[in-house]
Amino acid sequence: MAIPPNNNRNSARDDGPGTWPSHPSSNNRSQAAEPEEDGLSDASSVLTQLGNDEFPRHFTEREGRLFHAHDGSPYPMPVDGGEQTRLDALHHLLYERLDSHFAGPVGDVLAQEPGRHRRVLDLCTGTGRWVMDMASIFPNAKFSGIDIGAIRITCAYRLHTYLFTNSDGTMDFVHARNVSLAVPHYPPMLREATRVLRRGGLFFSGEILRQVTFDPECFQGVPALDAPRADNFYRLINRTLALRGLNNYTDRIAEFVHASGQFGAIRRQNYVIPIGEWSSSPSDRRLGVRCRDILAVFARNLAPMLKDAAHPDEFIGEIIDGFVDDIGSVRGLVAVYQTVLARRC
Ligand SMILES: C[S@@+](CC[C@H](N)C(=O)[O-])C[C@H]1O[C@@H](n2cnc3c(N)ncnc32)[C@H](O)[C@@H]1O
Numbered sequence: 001m002a003i004p005p006n007n008n009r010n011s012a013r014d015d016g017p018g019t020w021p022s023h024p025s026s027n028n029r030s031q032a033a034e035p036e037e038d039g040l041s042d043a044s045s046v047l048t049q050l051g052n053d054e055f056p057r058h059f060t061e062r063e064g065r066l067f068h069a070h071d072g073s074p075y076p077m078p079v080d081g082g083e084q085t086r087l088d089a090l091h092h093l094l095y096e097r098l099d100s101h102f103a104g105p106v107g108d109v110l111a112q113e114p115g116r117h118r119r120v121l122d123l124c125t126g127t128g129r130w131v132m133d134m135a136s137i138f139p140n141a142k143f144s145g146i147d148i149g150a151i152r153i154t155c156a157y158r159l160h161t162y163l164f165t166n167s168d169g170t171m172d173f174v175h176a177r178n179v180s181l182a183v184p185h186y187p188p189m190l191r192e193a194t195r196v197l198r199r200g201g202l203f204f205s206g207e208i209l210r211q212v213t214f215d216p217e218c219f220q221g222v223p224a225l226d227a228p229r230a231d232n233f234y235r236l237i238n239r240t241l242a243l244r245g246l247n248n249y250t251d252r253i254a255e256f257v258h259a260s261g262q263f264g265a266i267r268r269q270n271y272v273i274p275i276g277e278w279s280s281s282p283s284d285r286r287l288g289v290r291c292r293d294i295l296a297v298f299a300r301n302l303a304p305m306l307k308d309a310a311h312p313d314e315f316i317g318e319i320i321d322g323f324v325d326d327i328g329s330v331r332g333l334v335a336v337y338q339t340v341l342a343r344r345c
Helices: 081-098 128-139 148-162 186-196 228-241 253-260 282-301 305-306 313-329
Strands: 059-062 063-069 119-123 142-146 171-177 195-210 264-272 333-344
Touching: 059 128, 063 313, 081 128, 081 186, 081 282, 119 128, 119 305, 128 142, 186 195, 186 253, 195 253, 228 282, 228 305, 228 313, 253 264, 253 333, 264 282, 282 305
Parallel strands: 119 142, 119 171, 171 195
Antiparallel strands: 059 063, 195 333, 264 333
16 A cells, blocks of 8 residues: 555655555565566565655545545545554454464465466555565565555556456465455455456455454343444444445355355354453453454544534544443453455366
């Protein structure tokens, strides 16, 4: 993702539109080259930063927050430092919960083969943190990412119209994590992911369900009764997102993958992360505190979307504060990270 000025965590260079880079090279060499379809290119590249003159074209400021300036994008989250910090914190939380940056036989599909680079495509890549961490685990694989970030704008529009630049059957692994606020219609995006995957390649989806859930071993709670303010928050944001065309399909992805008829070995798995400090296990309590804090920032970062939907400030403040109170005080609340892994037939 292009990094707004003053938010640069890697080397800075404006290479103009192109494909998303792979991991930053240690010597700051910057070659944001088109990945070569023969897969033998050794070009590596770095995250790129917008020049100050380009900045206003790609970003707009509302309520003191920065947003993508693309007409027609329903994406509701800001893209500033505060949101990027949340995305990175979530990335690290998910890593701890899964004890890995991936699930399933990724090591097998990315195993080195003489004369050929393995290829990975990350959809809605965000800060690029996952790509960078994965690239250090699989240094021989070539990573590309697609995001609406300005330098990569050509690719971003293609995701919007569900057309990727990659050729048929060139990818070994397509990774789509937390894309549900960016992708209004999943099946067309999945069709493109299917097209670019080689036979035997892997597709991975991971989404945090947008609903109140209790850990039944701790408390058999009823959301509307036992966490009413958190429940209200999710109902309101799901309704408001739907008005932007972003229906809540987060728990239907395995169904879409099945329905495509193009995948086998489809495996859906729920990873449960405690919210708050109620767990008896110290490590889960630590995870729970981080999860609670990330969710609180998520809620606050959605305030501009609620304002766009013409809700009064006072109402928005009450809804968000109520959510934050509930997730900080109700025992047994968990976040559910639902993953779907499938192999291209
Ligand atoms: C919730 S973030 C997830 C980032 C990353 N996948 C992760 O798990 O850390 C969603 C990302 O989708 C990007 N996005 C929004 N609309 C998009 C579009 N039309 N095409 C590509 N990326 C888009 C946003 O810029 C943001 O970085």
